[in-house]
Amino acid sequence: xxxxxxxxxxxxxxxxxxxxxxxxxxxxxxxxxxxxxxxxxxxxxxxxxxxxxxxxxxxxxxxxxxxxxxxxxxxxxxxxxxxxxxxxxxxxxxxxxxxxxxxxxxxxxxxxxxxxxxxxxxxxxxxxxxxxxxxxxxxxxxxxxxxxxxxxxxxxxxxxxxxxxxxxxxxxxxxxxxxxxxxxxxxxxxxxxxxxxxxxxxxxxxxxxxx
Amino acid sequence: xxxxxxxxxxxxxxxxxxxxxxxxxxxxxxxxxxxxxxxxxxxxxxxxxxxxxxxxxxxxxxxxxxxxxxxxxxxxxxxxxxxxxxxxxxxxxxxxxxxxxxxxxxxxxxxxxxxxxxxxxxxxxxxxxxxxxxxxxxxxxxxxxxxxxxxxxxxxxxxxxxxxxxxxxxxxxxxxxxxxxxxxxxxxxxxxxxxxxxxxxxxxxxxxxxxxxxxxxxxxxxxxxxxxxxxxxxxxxxxxxxxxxxxxxxxxxxxxxxxxxxxxxxxxxxxxxxxxxxxxxxxxxxxxxxxxxxxxxxxxx
Numbered sequence: 001x002x003x004x005x006x007x008x009x010x011x012x013x014x015x016x017x018x019x020x021x022x023x024x025x026x027x028x029x030x031x032x033x034x035x036x037x038x039x040x041x042x043x044x045x046x047x048x049x050x051x052x053x054x055x056x057x058x059x060x061x062x063x064x065x066x067x068x069x070x071x072x073x074x075x076x077x078x079x080x081x082x083x084x085x086x087x088x089x090x091x092x093x094x095x096x097x098x099x100x101x102x103x104x105x106x107x108x109x110x111x112x113x114x115x116x117x118x119x120x121x122x123x124x125x126x127x128x129x130x131x132x133x134x135x136x137x138x139x140x141x142x143x144x145x146x147x148x149x150x151x152x153x154x155x156x157x158x159x160x161x162x163x164x165x166x167x168x169x170x171x172x173x174x175x176x177x178x179x180x181x182x183x184x185x186x187x188x189x190x191x192x193x194x195x196x197x198x199x200x201x202x203x204x205x206x207x208x209x210x211x
Numbered sequence: 212x213x214x215x216x217x218x219x220x221x222x223x224x225x226x227x228x229x230x231x232x233x234x235x236x237x238x239x240x241x242x243x244x245x246x247x248x249x250x251x252x253x254x255x256x257x258x259x260x261x262x263x264x265x266x267x268x269x270x271x272x273x274x275x276x277x278x279x280x281x282x283x284x285x286x287x288x289x290x291x292x293x294x295x296x297x298x299x300x301x302x303x304x305x306x307x308x309x310x311x312x313x314x315x316x317x318x319x320x321x322x323x324x325x326x327x328x329x330x331x332x333x334x335x336x337x338x339x340x341x342x343x344x345x346x347x348x349x350x351x352x353x354x355x356x357x358x359x360x361x362x363x364x365x366x367x368x369x370x371x372x373x374x375x376x377x378x379x380x381x382x383x384x385x386x387x388x389x390x391x392x393x394x395x396x397x398x399x400x401x402x403x404x405x406x407x408x409x410x411x412x413x414x415x416x417x418x419x420x421x422x423x424x425x426x427x428x429x430x431x432x433x434x435x436x437x438x439x440x441x442x443x444x445x446x447x448x449x450x451x452x453x454x455x456x457x458x459x460x461x462x463x464x465x466x467x468x469x470x471x472x473x474x475x476x477x478x479x480x481x482x483x484x485x486x487x488x489x490x491x492x493x494x495x496x497x498x499x500x501x502x503x504x505x506x507x508x509x510x511x512x
Contacts, residue, residue, distance in 0.1 A: 003393075005389040005390040005391070005392070005393075006387050006388065006389035006390060006469070006494070007389060007390040007438075007439045007442065007466070007469055008387055008389075008439050008440075008441045008442070008469035008470065008471060008472065008497075009387055009469075009471045009472055009473075009492075009494050009497035009498065009501075010439075010472055011439050013389070013390035013436065013437070015390075015436070017434075018433070018434055019434065020434065044230065044231070045230065045231040045233075046234075047233040047234050047437040047460065048234065048437075049435060049436060049437045049461050050434050050435055050436070051434055052434075052436045052437060053437070054233075054436075054437035054438075054439065056230070056231075056439075059472075059494075059497070059498055059501065063494065064494060125435075126435060126461055127234060127235055127236050128233070128234075128236050128435070128437065128459070128460040128461030129236060129459045129460065129461050129462075130236055130338050130339075130459060131235065131236040131237050131336065131338055131339035132235065132236050132339075133236050135435065135461075171236070172338060172339055172340065173340075174338055189235075189236070189339065191329050191330055191336075191339055191341040191342075192329075195235060196232070196235050196237065196330060197235040197236060200234070201234075
């Protein structure tokens, strides 16, 4: 059962699950699309991420109860699949400052960490946190390490980090608490482009080591 | 033209922000104290979309190369200056000075600040380093063009004190339970309501860190979710981060409650050391509170 909760007086959060799961992302994207297609009165916009969808509404036009009814009407009626688009290659230089530490923590060599990180396809679960930041999963268990105890003040754009079962790409310079293992020269955020972010939830990508 | 002689502590160009782009990781942004900004535009007769200056703690010194009408609202900068149309003559300077009580002061110029729209707004997106004319806060030597986003004549009288929000703490801020209240013990929200929270020095447009003396909330972990301005996040150490207009669009700390839109301006004016109390609000009260503020902003007819 979807959980629908208030996010203040102008938004509702629909939570379809509590774990990182490709099928839940598929459901989230189907709900996101259905809400956009329906153009429900007073619905201003939606934000999908992992297993939830945020719905902003105009409180002068509709209210939470009416919007919740619209959303509930979709529950169990959406057709969805595990997202399966073309896989985009991310040329990656694995020279991140935390790679040696991650290798120590995981009892692997740095090359072993790289092999496991680069050796699979990832699904984009969310673009959020900062402009263009691309959250991907799921990381193999063997290289799942906790966030840094204290976040860095500045992580350069293009940095590739890991935290828990997630890996992510910093699209703009920002603070950050993920373990940095590599970087890419690919530009993931451009405010003059349409859309401004290179990836969206449901996209698939692969990290390709370059010297 | 307006020339920035001194920029002040942190002065940015803002408007009503760029809603609808959070799916790209872009916060809505816009004036942190939306009410004071709207009032400033109203006083000079601007369209509500016109861009203005948001000054923080210490305001800018501006030199005008043309006659202009300006309004200064929000955090206090000397009672002779605030909340009324001011004629600034060509060649003269406007010195905003030190701000307080309150933290953020708005300077609207009749016609608006004319900088390019980026993704639908003139607001600075600090994290993305775009918008706001320069992709950064203002610096000495910047030159600002005055636009033509005029809607009506400037106000003829000072904005009534009865139609302003308080500029000084302690702050009572209304919040609605959710979205992650279930990640907390049943009495957590009540205990938060009974706590005098203290504003730390770590405050900016992205959010405010608050301490909760005598209260240690222990939330369950949650999966990363989309977040809204006003979300009262609880960190693993038990401290609070109340998200504001430039907030990160997704977050992994659960939000026990969310500050109502009408009270976000209060948080924009809170200063380190101030006390914040969260009071349980409900949606009907939140709607009334917004209506009250928008009624105050209604154009003179």
